[in-house]
Amino acid sequence: xxxxxxxxxxxxxxxxxxxxxxAVESVRQQTQPPLEIVIVNDASPSDRTNQICRQLETEPxxxxxxxxxxxxxxxxxxxxxxxxxxxxxVPLDADDLLPPDALSHIQQAFLDYPNxxxxxxxxxxxxxxxxxxxxKAAPISLNSLLRARRFSLSTNWTLIGTAPLxxxxxxxVGHSDPDLGAEDLHDLEFWVRAMALPCGYYSTPEVIYIWxxxxxxxxxxxxxxxxxxxxxxxxxxxxxxxxxxRAHELLLLGSKWSNQAKEIRHHRRALxxxxxxxxxxxxxxxxxxxxxxxxxxxxxxxxxxx
Numbered sequence: 001x002x003x004x005x006x007x008x009x010x011x012x013x014x015x016x017x018x019x020x021x022x023a024v025e026s027v028r029q030q031t032q033p034p035l036e037i038v039i040v041n042d043a044s045p046s047d048r049t050n051q052i053c054r055q056l057e058t059e060p061x062x063x064x065x066x067x068x069x070x071x072x073x074x075x076x077x078x079x080x081x082x083x084x085x086x087x088x089x090v091p092l093d094a095d096d097l098l099p100p101d102a103l104s105h106i107q108q109a110f111l112d113y114p115n116x117x118x119x120x121x122x123x124x125x126x127x128x129x130x131x132x133x134x135x136k137a138a139p140i141s142l143n144s145l146l147r148a149r150r151f152s153l154s155t156n157w158t159l160i161g162t163a164p165l166x167x168x169x170x171x172x173v174g175h176s177d178p179d180l181g182a183e184d185l186h187d188l189e190f191w192v193r194a195m196a197l198p199c200g201y202y203s204t205p206e207v208i209y210i211w212x213x214x215x216x217x218x219x220x221x222x223x224x225x226x227x228x229x230x231x232x233x234x235x236x237x238x239x240x241x242x243x244x245x246r247a248h249e250l251l252l253l254g255s256k257w258s259n260q261a262k263e264i265r266h267h268r269r270a271l272x273x274x275x276x277x278x279x280x281x282x283x284x285x286x287x288x289x290x291x292x293x294x295x296x297x298x299x300x301x302x303x304x305x306x
Contacts, residue, residue, distance in 0.1 A: 024039075030102065087166060117200050124207055138158070177189055196237050248270045
């Protein structure tokens with residue numbers, strides 16, 4: 001008989017205040033309780049958040065990790081993962097929730113797929129209070145996730161950063177990158193490295209997360225330079241997945257965003273070479289056509305609709 005893997009829920013917080021209590025309560029109401037709840041206070045300046053953390057620290061099911069310096073999402077998550085004792089790490093943002101059967105479904109999925117490095121599932125995406133729109137888990141690959149959406153310049157990335165993973169995978173990947181900045185795609189960059197290892201990953205159709213998107217603001221910090229840095233760092237991953245043209249698209253768009261004339265010329269030539277070889281899609285032509293002077297105002301306008 002295969003033993004069920006132990007689960008640690010890791011919650012990172014900064015200024016969420018009473019929302020942190022709601023996140024913890026959603027874990028305590030699970031039909032399958034975790035081994036532990038690890039909370040990382042990322043040097044919060046919020047009196048209410050700190051008060052709640054001090055209160056929770058006295059409770060037996062909580063391990064509290066206090067960061068002395070605010071290091072951002074990657075550093076906080078690394079600290080929580082390092083402190084966790086479970087075989088499977090279940091990340092939870094402090095302003096989001098777990099549905100009551102989430103841990104039961106997660107544990108069963110890892111039992112069903114013993115070679116899984118991570119599991120991803122359906123989730124509830126709330127764009128406003130009371131929203132019940134379920135995003136169903138669909139097949140994923142680096143090729144499908146890193147290409148552009150149809151009729152769009154935006155990337156087709158759908159894997160959310162809170163996918164449960166084995167602690168051994170986090171260690172094999174080399175942890176989340178602590179050098180990423182506020183506008184960087186922390187979770188996405190980690191998953192690109194994980195999926196490029198490669199590692200086994202499987203989906204569950206069950207809803208395992210409630211993303212209260214209306215409470216967050218991180219997606220509004222992302223700009224074309226965020227994707228420029230991903231394409232620059234992981235150019236070889238794009239190339240190996242038949243997406244060299246997409247990497248050049250993102251590098252060209254980032255160059256236009258920062259108005260670097262020399263880089264614009266370089267990446268434009270590289271993308272035109274891909275087009276001449278027949279290795280392109282509609283987004284390539286859009287990236288080539290948009291004037292550098294208009295790109296930043298257009299991107300800022302599009303950001304308002306996220």
